[in-house]
Amino acid sequence: MPSPTLDPILEGRRSQPHQLIEVLQDVQSLYGYIPEEAMRCVSTELGVPLMEVYRVASFYKAFSLKPRGKNVITMCQGTACHVRGAKLLLNQATGQLGVEPGEMTPDGLFTVQRVNCLGACALGPVVTENGSYYHHMTPGRLRGLIESLRHEGVEETAHA
Ligand code: FES
Known part of the structure; x- marks a missing residue:
């Protein structure tokens, strides 16, 4: 379970679905990958269906759904x-x-x-x-x- 809060990332972006990629980039930078819990949070806060968050997070090579090495x-x-x-x-x-x-x-x-x-x-x-x-x-x-x-x-x- 990720410990840092996503509040700083979501600040000013809530209920703005078009911010999805930028938010996912920041989540990736914060954790080094995109944890499932973060996808659920982003889905709720931006108002984007979870399936769409998952589709975008799994489509781009810049994003990883698993922790990555240094x-x-x-x-x-x-x-x-x-x-x-x-x-x-x-x-x-x-x-x-x-x-x-x-x-x-x-x-x-x-x-x-x-x-x-x-x-x-x-x-x-x-x-x-x-x-x-x-x-x-x-x-x-x-x-x-x-x-x-x-x-x-x-x-x-x-x-x-
Ligand atoms: S096939 Fe294009 S760089 Fe390897």
Whole structure:
């Protein structure tokens, strides 16, 4: 159950259904995902049917209905990347981290997600990490990236 109140997000937006996407963006920023309880609250407060809130929250890749790791690794599995080995990259990431696409690692450091195109097809296979693009990615470079991010995450935790 989310603990922070949604009042600051809803301030001035109640009963304004057209504010749905902006409100969901703020909920996503607050929690790192969109909890079910928050969807119910947004539905009631904006006057938008819960099914519509769910439809919008599940449609856009920017929103997540599950908690996501500190590092979100997005793996393009579109055709242009697929023919250049995107599946090998996905296997590398999921195998190295021990998660399925969409899941968060138990330490909260990583989520691997798959998408159908990242808009840089000529540079494939393409992977992003928290919005940074890595093109012509190889399994070896990806392994190094994940190791480096894991090392940074462990260091930050140790010094927190
Ligand atoms: S298919 Fe991978 S970036 Fe377009």
